[in-house]
Amino acid sequence: MSGTRTTRTANMNRLHELRRSAVNHFVTGLAVFSTVLVLVPLVAIVGYLLYKGASSLNLAFFIHVPAPVGEPGGGMANAIMGSAVILALASSIGIPIGIAAGVYLAEYGRGRHLGNLVRFTADVLNGVPSIVMGIAAYSLIVAKQHHFSGFAGGVALAIMMVPTITRTTEEMLATVPHAIREAALGLGIPKWRTVLSISLRTASPGIITGCMLAFARVAGETAPLLFTAFGNQFTSFDMTQPIAALPLQIYVYAVSPYDEWHRLAWAGALVLIAMIMGAVTLVRIFSNRGALQGGH
Amino acid sequence: MGVDIRVENLNAWYGNTHTLQDINLHIPSNQATALIGPSGCGKSTFVRCLNRMHETNPIARAEGTVLMGGLDIYKDASPVEIRRRVGMVFQRPNPFPTMSIYDNVASGLKLNGFRNKRMLDEVVERSLKQAALWEEVKDDLRKKSGASISGGQQQRLCIARALAVDPEVLLMDEPASALDPVSTAKIEDLIFQLKSQYTIVIVTHNMQQAARVAANTGFFLNGKLVEFDATTKIFTTPSDKRTEDYITGRFG
Numbered sequence: 062m063s064g065t066r067t068t069r070t071a072n073m074n075r076l077h078e079l080r081r082s083a084v085n086h087f088v089t090g091l092a093v094f095s096t097v098l099v100l101v102p103l104v105a106i107v108g109y110l111l112y113k114g115a116s117s118l119n120l121a122f123f124i125h126v127p128a129p130v131g132e133p134g135g136g137m138a139n140a141i142m143g144s145a146v147i148l149a150l151a152s153s154i155g156i157p158i159g160i161a162a163g164v165y166l167a168e169y170g171r172g173r174h175l176g177n178l179v180r181f182t183a184d185v186l187n188g189v190p191s192i193v194m195g196i197a198a199y200s201l202i203v204a205k206q207h208h209f210s211g212f213a214g215g216v217a218l219a220i221m222m223v224p225t226i227t228r229t230t231e232e233m234l235a236t237v238p239h240a241i242r243e244a245a246l247g248l249g250i251p252k253w254r255t256v257l258s259i260s261l262r263t264a265s266p267g268i269i270t271g272c273m274l275a276f277a278r279v280a281g282e283t284a285p286l287l288f289t290a291f292g293n294q295f296t297s298f299d300m301t302q303p304i305a306a307l308p309l310q311i312y313v314y315a316v317s318p319y320d321e322w323h324r325l326a327w328a329g330a331l332v333l334i335a336m337i338m339g340a341v342t343l344v345r346i347f348s349n350r351g352a353l354q355g356g357h
Numbered sequence: 358m359g360v361d362i363r364v365e366n367l368n369a370w371y372g373n374t375h376t377l378q379d380i381n382l383h384i385p386s387n388q389a390t391a392l393i394g395p396s397g398c399g400k401s402t403f404v405r406c407l408n409r410m411h412e413t414n415p416i417a418r419a420e421g422t423v424l425m426g427g428l429d430i431y432k433d434a435s436p437v438e439i440r441r442r443v444g445m446v447f448q449r450p451n452p453f454p455t456m457s458i459y460d461n462v463a464s465g466l467k468l469n470g471f472r473n474k475r476m477l478d479e480v481v482e483r484s485l486k487q488a489a490l491w492e493e494v495k496d497d498l499r500k501k502s503g504a505s506i507s508g509g510q511q512q513r514l515c516i517a518r519a520l521a522v523d524p525e526v527l528l529m530d531e532p533a534s535a536l537d538p539v540s541t542a543k544i545e546d547l548i549f550q551l552k553s554q555y556t557i558v559i560v561t562h563n564m565q566q567a568a569r570v571a572a573n574t575g576f577f578l579n580g581k582l583v584e585f586d587a588t589t590k591i592f593t594t595p596s597d598k599r600t601e602d603y604i605t606g607r608f609g
Contacts, residue, residue, distance in 0.1 A: 240451040246413055248465035248522060249441030258468050262455045353457050353502035
C-alpha cells in the first residue's frame with residue numbers, strides 16, 4: 062500500500078521536474094532568439110555598409126572636397142570637418158544644459174510645479190520630429206540673420222540632445238543611494254558640493270552613456286540641418302556661414318543620378334558610423350581610466 | 358576634545374506624527390552615552406536632531422533647544438557648521454563608492470576646500486589609525502574603492518571619515534547592527550578608546566552593547582525619554598516600571 066503511494070509521488074515529482082526543465086529551456090531559447098533577432102539587422106547594416114562603402118574609401122575621400130559632376134575622384138573632407146564642428150558645438154551646448162536640467166529635476170525639483178513642467182517639456186521635446194527642430198532653429202536664428210549658418214545647425218542638434226540627457230541624468234541620479242548623500246551631508250559638506258562631487262560622480266557612468274546616446278542620435282540627423290547648416294561644397298570652419306555635414310552630403314549624393322556619387326554616399330555613411338563608434342569608444346576608454354578596484 | 362550636550366524641550370515631527378515629545382536631557386562630555394528602546398521609539402530621530410540631519414527630510418520639523426558646549430545649534434549656527442562639529446556614523450556602512458579609501462577619509466576636508474596635501478596625508482593616517490583600520494588598508498589607500506573592503510572594514514572607514522574632520526561629538530546610529538560579531542567587537546573596542554576624546558552618543562538595539570560601552574543610558578519609548586541614568590542603575594535597579602519591563606524582555 063505505502064509502496065504504491067511512494068511510487069506515485071516519485072512519478073509526480075519526475076513529471077514536475079520534466080515540466081520545469083521544459084519551461085526553462087523554452088524561455089532560455091526565447092531569450093537567445095530575441096537577442097539574435099536584435100543583432101541581425103545591426104550586423105547586416107554594418108556589413109552592407111562595409112561591402113558597399115569600403116571600396117570607395119581612399120585617402121582622397123578624407124582630404125579632398127567634392128569634385129564637379131563628371132570629374133572622377135573628389136572626397137568629403139568638407140563634410141567630415143563640418144560634421145565634427147557642428148557636433149562639437151551641439152555637444153558643448155546640449156550636454157551642460159541637459160545635465161543641469163537633470164540635476165534640477167532629481168535634486169531640487171521633486172514634487173514642485175516647475176519640476177513637473179520641466180519633466181513634461183523634456184518628454185514632449187523628446188517626441189518632436191527632428192524636422193520640426195530644424196524649423197524651430199530656422200525661424201529662431203536663420204530667419205533673423207537672413208542666412209544659413211553652421212551655428213544654427215549646431216543649435217538645432219543641441220536642442221535635440223537636451224531632453225535625452227536631462228531624463229537620463231535625472232534617472233541616474235535617482236539610483237544614487239540616499240545613504241551616500243546622507244554621509245556627505247553628515248560630514249558638513251554643503252548640498253551643492255554633495256550634488257556635484259558625490260551624487261553626480263556616483264551617477265557619472267550612466268550619465269555619460271546618456272550623453273553618448275544623445276550624441277550618436279543627432280550625429281546622423283539630416284532633417285534639422287537641411288535649412289540650418291544647409292551644406293557647403295567647400296571646407297569651412299566659419300560657423301556664421303553655411304557649412305557641410307556628412308548626413309547632408311550623403312543625402313545629396315544618394316538622391317543624385319550619378320553612380321560615382323552613389324559610391325561616395327556609401328563611403329560617407331560608413332565614415333559617419335565609424336565616427337560615431339569612434340567617439341563613443343574614446344569616451345568609454347577615457348571615462349574608465351583611473352577606475353578603482355572594486356568601485357562601482 | 359568633546360563638549361557636553363544639553364537638550365531642553367526638544368520636539369520633533371515627521372509630517373503630522375509627533376516623533377519626539379518634550380525631551381530634556383544632559384549628555385556629559387568625553388563619555389559614551391547609549392540610547393535604547395524599541396523600534397520606532399524616536400531614538401534615531403533624537404540623534405538626527407543633534408546634528409540637524411532630521412530637517413534634511415522635507416516633511417520633518419524640530420523645535421526646542423540643543424546646547425552643544427553652550428552653543429545653541431538651532432539658533433546660532435547653520436546646519437553645515439554643526440555637522441562639521443558633530444560626526445555621524447550610520448546603521449549601514451556608507452562609504453563613497455567612487456572614491457578610494459584615502460579620498461573617503463579625506464572627503465570631509467577636501468570637499469570643504471582643504472587642499473594641503475601633506476596635512477591631508479597626516480589626517481588620513483591619524484584617522485585610520487584611530488579607527489583601527491590603518492594596518493589593514495595602508496597598502497591599498499589609493500588603489501581600492503571604499504566599497505571594495507569588507508562590511509566591518511567599511512564601517513570603520515566611515516568612523517575614520519567622521520573623525521577626520523575633527524568633530525567634538527560622534528553620533529552613532531546602530532553602528533554595529535549590520536555587522537558580524539567579530540566586527541561588532543572591533544567597533545565596541547573603538548568606542549571604548551574614542552570616548553576619552555569625543556562625546557559619543559550611540560543608539561543601539563543591543564542592551565549588552567549599551568552595558569559594555571556606555572557610562573549613561575537613556576530609555577526611549579513612544580517618543581518620550583522614560584528614564585536617563587547611569588548604565589549600571591538602568592540595568593540593575595531602574596526607577597521606571599516600563600524600563601524594567603523592556604530590559605527584562607517583557608516587551609519590545
